[in-house]
Amino acid sequence: MTREPARPSSGRPGLAEVAALSGVSIKTASRALNGEGYVAEHTRARVQEAAQRLGYRLNGVARELRRGAAASTLVGLLSGDLANPFYSRLASGLERELRRRGMQLITASTDEDPDTELRITESLIERRVRALVVASTMAEHQHLVAERRHGIPIVFVDRPPVGVAADAVLLDNVDGGRLAAVHLLAAGHRRIGLVGDLSRLSTYRDRAAGFAEAMEDAGLPGWRDHVLEDAHDVAAAERAVRALLARPEPPTAIFATNNRITTGAVRALWRHPRPPALIGFDELDLGDVLEVSVLTHEPEEMGRQAAQLLLGRLDGDDGPPRLVLLPTRLIARASTTQRPGPGH
Amino acid sequence: MTREPARPSSGRPGLAEVAALSGVSIKTASRALNGEGYVAEHTRARVQEAAQRLGYRLNGVARELRRGAAASTLVGLLSGDLANPFYSRLASGLERELRRRGMQLITASTDEDPDTELRITESLIERRVRALVVASTMAEHQHLVAERRHGIPIVFVDRPPVGVAADAVLLDNVDGGRLAAVHLLAAGHRRIGLVGDLSRLSTYRDRAAGFAEAMEDAGLPGWRDHVLEDAHDVAAAERAVRALLARPEPPTAIFATNNRITTGAVRALWRHPRPPALIGFDELDLGDVLEVSVLTHEPEEMGRQAAQLLLGRLDGDDGPPRLVLLPTRLIARASTTQRPGPGH
DNA sequence: CTGAAAGCGCTAACAG
C-alpha cells in the first residue's frame, strides 16, 4: 500500500503526517492521540512517538469547526480597562472558576468606548465564544438580542443589561450610596461633597441615588450644590476635589464614588491643613494604612458568581434571567472618625 | 433552479441560509458581506438585508481554518496572575498596541505554577495563536523549541528565556538592585534587610545580585545575614519584615524586592515607633502619599515593546533574538530621606 | 482493533 509522502501544507505537521510516519491511517492516529476507543498498545506507542518526533500539535481550530460551536471552551470577557484593579480582580475570579471547568477566558478592553465595545462584541461572537461576560459601557444592548436568541449565554457584570433579558451580577450600589451618606450624617456632617464618574454610568447614578435618598430623608435637599460629576480619571478627580474645597463654603466631608476618584481625593487632601472627612467606594490598596473609610466589596466574588450563572446556563438552566446583588460593606477608618466634623 | 430549503444545522444560520434567502450563490453572499470584489449594488443590499434578518454572524472558526493559521489575529499572553497590577498594566499596554494592528489578546493565568503554565501553553498553541507573549514561571523552556522552529514568534517578558532562543523584554533588575543598595548606603545604612520573592525567580535573583554587588563593593560581605526569601504574598512579606525587626540587631533599612513585598513591609512598619528606612521595587498605588521610596518603571511600556518585537517578527524580521532592557528609576521619598539612619 | 468517506462553514481558484 502506497501512501503520500507526507508534506505538511501549512508548515506544521498534521494528523496525516503523523499517520504516514507511523504507518497507520489518519483515523487511527487520531484515536491514539486522543486516548479514545481501543487502539493496540504498540500502535499507540508508535503514533505517539511519531507525533513527538514531528512536533505535532492538534489543530484546535479544525477540531472546533468539526465538533461545532457548542463544544467551544472559550468564554469572552468584555471590560472597560484591565489596568483598573476592579476589572482585573473580577477577571481573576472569573478565570479561576472557569478553569476548574476546563474553560478558558479571553479578555478584551473597550476603553469605556461604546463603539469599541460594539466592534469587540462582534468579533468575540464571530470567534464563536461559548458565552459572554460583559461589563458594558453602552447605554443599551439591543445588539445582543439576536445572540441571546441563538442561545449564547450572556452575563452582565457591574452594570445592568438594558433592552435585553440576561443574567446579571451587580453591586448593591444604591445601598452603598445610602450607607456612605448615613455614616457621614451620623458624624454630624451636613455639607457633603460628592464627586462622581461619568454621569451616564448606572453604577454612579445608583450610588448617587442612594446618597440622595439619605440626604433628603435627613432634610437636606440642598445636597446637589456640592456635586461634581464626570471625573473619570484620577487627575480629574483630584481637580474636582480641589475645586470643591476652594469654594466659599467648602464641604466638611466628601464621598468619592469609586476607586479612581478616591485615589484622586486622597492626593488632593494630602497634607491639607484641615482636610474634610473622606469616604470612598471600592477598597483601596493599603486603605488601612492610608486610613481611608470605604465601602468595600469583592470583585473576585463578582467574577465567581458570573461564572456560576454562566455554567448553570450551559448546563441547561433556561429559567428567567437571574439577578445577583452583591452587598457592600462599610469600613470606618480615621478619615471619617478622627477628622473634625462641621463644628470646627 | 431549485435550492435546498436552508436549514441551519448548528442552530445558527450560515452563508448558505443567507444565500438562499437572497437568491444568490453562496460565494456571492460571501463577497457581498466582505465587501470584496465587484458585486452589483442591489445584490449587495439584498444579501445584507437577508443577513440582518437572519441574525447572520460570520463563523470565524471556519474562516480561520480555511485561511490558514498565518492569518490568525489572536495573540496569547501567559502571565502569573492578572490581579497583580504589574501584569494587568503589562497586559493593558500590550493589548492596546496589538489592537492598533487589528490583533486580539487572549490572556491566561498560570498562578505561577509551572505545570499549569505548560498545560496552558499547549492549549494556546492548539488554538493556533499567531504569537505568544510569556511571563514564565518555569525554570526552562525546552518545550518551546519546537514551536519556535515552526515559526511562531515568542516574546518573553519580565523573565528571560532559558534553553530557547527568543526575544525578550526585561527590566534592568541588576541595576535596580544596585541602585537600591547605593541609595541606602549613601544615607549611612550598613545593616540592610532584604526581603525576597521565591528564590527560583530570576527577577528576584537579579535584584539581589545587583544589591550584593553594591554591598560587597562597600566592604559589607555580611549582608546575607539580613536576607529573608520566599515571601510570595503580602502576608508572608509582612511576617518577614516583622521577623527582621524582632532580631537582636535589626536592620536600619529594608529593601523590598517587589510590589507585594513592599505592600507587606509598609503594613509591618505602619505605626512602628522607630521604623527603619524602606525602599521598594515597583511603584505603589499612592506611593507618593505613602512616602515610600521606590525603583519605578512602566509595565505598560514593557507591553508595548513586546508588541513591537512581535509585530516586527510577523512582518518578516528574522534576525537573531533581540533583548530589550528597560531601565528602572529611583524615586527618593521620605521613607529613605527622613527616617533615622544607623546613628540613632 | 482499524480504515474510508463525508463534511463542519468558509474562501481561493477558476470558470462563465
Added chain:
DNA sequence: CTGTTAGCGCTTTCAG
C-alpha cells in the same frame, strides 16, 4: 458581475 468546485485538518459514521 456571478457561480462551481475543491479543500483547510479534524472527527463522525459506518464498514471492515
